[in-house]
Amino acid sequence: DQQVKQNSPSLSVQEGRISILNCDYTNSMFDYFLWYKKYPAEGPTFLISISSIKDKNEDGRFTVFLNKSAKHLSLHIVPSQPGDSAVYFCAASARSAGGTSYGKLTFGQGTILTVHP
Amino acid sequence: NAGVTQTPKFRVLKTGQSMTLLCAQDMNHEYMYWYRQDPGMGLRLIHYSVGEGTTAKGEVPDGYNVSRLKKQNFLLGLESAAPSQTSVYFCASSYSVGATEAFFGQGTRLTVV
Numbered sequence: 001d002q003q004v005k006q007n008s009p010s011l012s013v014q015e016g017r018i019s020i021l022n023c024d025y026t027n028s029m030f031d032y033f034l035w036y037k038k039y040p041a042e043g044p045t046f047l048i049s050i051s052s053i054k055d056k057n058e059d060g061r062f063t064v065f066l067n068k069s070a071k072h073l074s075l076h077i078v079p080s081q082p083g084d085s086a087v088y089f090c091a092a093s094a095r096s097a098g099g100t101s102y103g104k105l106t107f108g109q110g111t112i113l114t115v116h117p
Numbered sequence: 118n119a120g121v122t123q124t125p126k127f128r129v130l131k132t133g134q135s136m137t138l139l140c141a142q143d144m145n146h147e148y149m150y151w152y153r154q155d156p157g158m159g160l161r162l163i164h165y166s167v168g169e170g171t172t173a174k175g176e177v178p179d180g181y182n183v184s185r186l187k188k189q190n191f192l193l194g195l196e197s198a199a200p201s202q203t204s205v206y207f208c209a210s211s212y213s214v215g216a217t218e219a220f221f222g223q224g225t226r227l228t229v230v
Contacts, residue, residue, distance in 0.1 A: 004159070034218055043121070043207055043221030044160070089159060102167050103148050103211040103219060104175070107159035 003027045004092050006108035013115050019077040021111050023090030026071065030092035034105070035064060035075045038087045047088075048075070080115045087112050119143050123208050123222035130198040130229045138193040138225050140208030148211045149191040150175070150219065151183060153204040160207060166191055198229045 005024045013019045023033075031052040036044035050057040050064045050073065057064050063076045077084055090108040124139045140149065147168050152160040162175030164183040172183045180202060182194045191210075195202060205226050209219040 006159075009157075036221075041224070043209075043223045045221070046218035049218060091160075102165060102173075104150070104162055104165060105160075105219060106176075107152075107161070109157055109159045 001026075002109075003030075004090055004106050004108040006088075006090055006111050008111050009109070010112040010114070013080045013113065015082055015115055015117050016079045019075075019080045019084065019113055019115065021075040021077075021088050021090075021113065023073050023075075023108050024071060025073075025092050027092070027094070027106070028071075029094040030106070032093045032095045033064070033066060033073050034091045034093070035062075036089040036091060036107075038089060038110070044089055077113075080113075082115050082117050085113055085115050121208055121210055121220050121222040123206075123225050125225060126223065127226050128228070130195075130227065132198060132200060132229060134198050135194070135196050136198065136227075137195075138206055138208075138227075140191045140193070140210075140222060142189055142191075142208075142210040142220070144210060144220065145188070146210035146212055146220075147188075148219075149185065150209045150211075151181070151191065151193045152207045152209065153177065154207060154224075155204050163193065163206075198227075200229045203227060203229045 034049040035047040037047045038044040066073045087110045089110045091105040121142045150165040151163040166185040169188040184192045208222040211219040
């Protein structure tokens, strides 16, 4: 059973426009959410995160929104650039699970973002 | 500034052969992880370690063994490789309690024929 789902396998956006990547989760124990970016033949690199006590976190062109009641989060990239073309993974962790989460991450399937010049 | 380094980067195995994947980190992290990435599945946790001398099972541990004899190294072993283990393997590490983001290696592409 997929506890973290990214239902859009791919997204195509024009340079300068907004990219919105979505992620849904089912496990109520998840209280920390992360987005990773992955280029071909490289490992995932951390992009941005959000704790469940917040509903928004910004870092430059990247903003993550969390809707706990809907168990949904989204990553907004504004403005999108061709260098943003990559696979984006949503991940979740249950940090407050009695300290036993040990940083384990549950990942979504990934969304391939293509930004056209 | 190496971070997390995986060896080898590519490998082709015949069914039934064994091999060990090596992961080394130079960030003095307590926690280390092995994930596999398959098309349409995202990354799934195989085994993890919360410190030197400790290991624990993740989501998909069958067919794999691990060891953490030194804090900086985490080894993933396949005793008898099967075609179902064809995948891209990623090692990662993170700080201890309260760990947030994990740092990943560049991956090992393994093909079992």
